[in-house]
Amino acid sequence: MGDVSCRAAKYNVNIPGLSCYTDARTKKVYWRYKHPVTGKFHGLGDNEEEARGIAIEANTRLAEQKMKQLFSIREKISTKLGLSITVTSWLDSYMKFQNERLSAGEIKLNTFKQKSAPVEVFRRECGSMELQSVGARDIATIIEEYKIRGQRRMAQIVRMVLVDVYKEAQHAGEVEPGYNPALATRKPINKVQRERFSIDEWRIIFNTAENSQNYVQNSMLLAVVTGQRLGDISRMRFSDIWDDHLHVEQEKTGMKLAIPLSLRCNELDITLREVIARCRDMIISPHILHIHHTTGKAKRGGPVSTASITTSFSRVRDNSGLKWKEGTPPTFHEQRSLSERLYRAQGIDTQKLLGHKNQAMTDRYNDDRGKDWIVLAI
Structure with missing residues (x-):
């Protein structure tokens, strides 16, 4: 005795191409899908829920293929008619x-x-x-x-x-x-509604980060002392330091900037050399900013992502107790503005340091490793 069709109404079979049948020997219900183009049946087993899902997916894909074919035909017609x-x-x-x-x-x-x-x-x-x-x-x-x-x-x-x-x-x-x-x-x-912040507010946030991973305070110091963008700070490596300069190839502009390690931010009373020294710790890592404690996918000694830097900064900023009455609280990027203001007061060429597009090229070049670097004069 062969297989017999099951009652469609009983199983509420309303998906195109999907049907069921009962094995006469085992009395078990099996599902199948009929391909609308070839007419062939494809067995889907005895799991009703899985069979319905497969049939729906098959119909969706066939519909997408048909739509692409229609688009292709329409495209050919449009091309021939100059549309x-x-x-x-x-x-x-x-x-x-x-x-x-x-x-x-x-x-x-x-x-x-x-x-x-x-x-x-x-x-x-x-x-x-x-x-x-x-x-x-x-x-x-x-x-x-x-x-x-x-x-x-x-x-x-x-x-x-x-x-x-x-x-x-x-x-x-x-x-x-x-x-x-x-x-x-x-x-x-x-x-832009972000508020800028003063050096005093920066100090409060910096002190709040004291109990965070070392990279939080170090990233803040690098932001103010170098004036560089978040992405460039995140990518800094110890191998970028030679000839007493930190070499930064700015991601946004492509500018190659050599920043003297002797560059001093007078307001913070710290040099870039001293900031780099803070970043050299007991952890062996090629990255100037690196993870100190393994958390999740972030491994000890690994690089710190831009997302981690901004998230950590926002957290300590919000925990600092500072309030901003207008606009949104300052982001990590606002330290770049703070850096520019501090260095302008010192007489540093901030256009060159920040790598703005319309800055004038300087006459001083340092030919290192076969590349020309714009050397910041201080």
Whole structure:
């Protein structure tokens, strides 16, 4: 005696392609899935919940494949008739080009990552539209959603990326010259509301960090004494020190800066040499800022991530008892501003130290290891 079909109503089988049958010998119910294209049955075993999940997943994937095929057919028709490609198709090409630029060193990894979220939002909201049929109102609607949520900086980034998306589309000849609906939208205003802090407030936060891991105070000292950005501070290694200078290749600008170890922050009465000496402890590590106590994935002697530095700073800042009446509390980055103010009062060339884009190149160079480094004069 063969297998017999089970009663669909009893099992409430309402998923396309999914069915069940009863083994006449064992009286056990088994599940199967019929492929809508090939017509073949695929056995799914006797677990009803698992069979339903597999059938739903299969239908979802088949639907996605069908949608891609439709997009492909539509793209071919559009190309033959001289019509605009879809937003989705162009975004695929755009991100491929950005990936090539990243590999060639034309853009930084952070810049590449910054483009990903706006591109996916644009794909989700306007993916099926023709690239040239998107108007300023469509993009303004996307930007407005971020403004409503109070994410004005993200709104700025979305607009900036979509402006670039259409600039590249112009270069590729996918839209008419000058066609850029993102550029026609109003640029969101993002007023920085973080408060700066004084040297006295800095000292209170620094003292609060006394019982934290050593890297917390050391990172604060490096921030003020070197004036460098968070990412550059996190990447500092003892091997970057030679010829009595700390060599920093700034991630954001690419500038190669040699900072004398004799650089002194008069307000803190400490030199860079003394800060580095604080960082040389009993733990063997190539990293100037390193983990002292293993916690989770962070191993003793390992590098300290930028996230750990900012999180630790925020924690000790909040535990310091200080209150800021206006705006949001100062972040780790605000120490860069504090450094600039302190060194400007000392007569140090802060444009050179901070690595701002429009600074004038100096005449003094130090040819080390085959590279030119801008040497900070003090």
